[in-house]
Amino acid sequence: MDRRELIKTIAVLTGAAFVGGELFLSGCKGKKDLLFSNNDIAFLDEVAETIIPRTNTPGAKDAEVGKFMALYAADCYDNTQQQLLKQGIIQLNTASKEKFKQPFIQLSTEQKQSLLSGIDGAAKRQHNTDDTPHYFTLMKQLTLLGFFTSKAGATQVLRYLPVPEKYEGCIAYSGETAWS
Incomplete structure (x- = not known):
């Protein structure tokens, strides 16, 4: 196979992959029928x-x-x-x-x-x-x-702590709100 054939083959395969990918992903872009008004x-x-x-x-x-x-x-x-x-x-x-x-x-x-x-x-x-x-x-x-x-x-x-601290598996419950 010469270089021109290889480049043409790669272009066709790559282009086909992009076209196929676009068609595949187009299902994600369509609007769904709304179940609830x-x-x-x-x-x-x-x-x-x-x-x-x-x-x-x-x-x-x-x-x-x-x-x-x-x-x-x-x-x-x-x-x-x-x-x-x-x-x-x-x-x-x-x-x-x-x-x-x-x-x-x-x-x-x-x-x-x-x-x-x-x-x-x-x-x-x-x-x-x-x-x-x-x-x-x-x-x-x-x-x-x-x-x-x-x-x-x-x-x-809920009590919110964005960065978790150390793990403490056994803590006495004092009636405070739950953690998120």
Whole structure:
């Protein structure tokens, strides 16, 4: 094989690798169909804020937990769990309208807490009798995961030490907050 043939072959192979790589990576650039609408995300933010409200520390809305919940559910939940969560939004709104004659987002903080407490009790009773998760259990789990893995939750609520110190395996617990 002469030098011209070798260069031509290398160019073709390299060019093909780049074209193939671009085609392969183009799947990563495309927009995915959104499972949750902006209204759904705002609704999930309200649920999360009721579970972890803002006090002297940030709340779930500050950490944009609704966006996290939607993204996590779309990327990590199977179709059954995704549909359970989507139906949960509808069921929670329906329960709100039946009990308070208003959509969940328009309820007062006390009404939201009352409604979610009742639904949480039902979810716990269902968990004791059924292996299928309750939609509110999924919402609660996503809220906690999203909040405590966010920057606000990990650095302003949990104790945060950016550079780990030495390992101490046996330390007396004095009731302080958890570490991030």
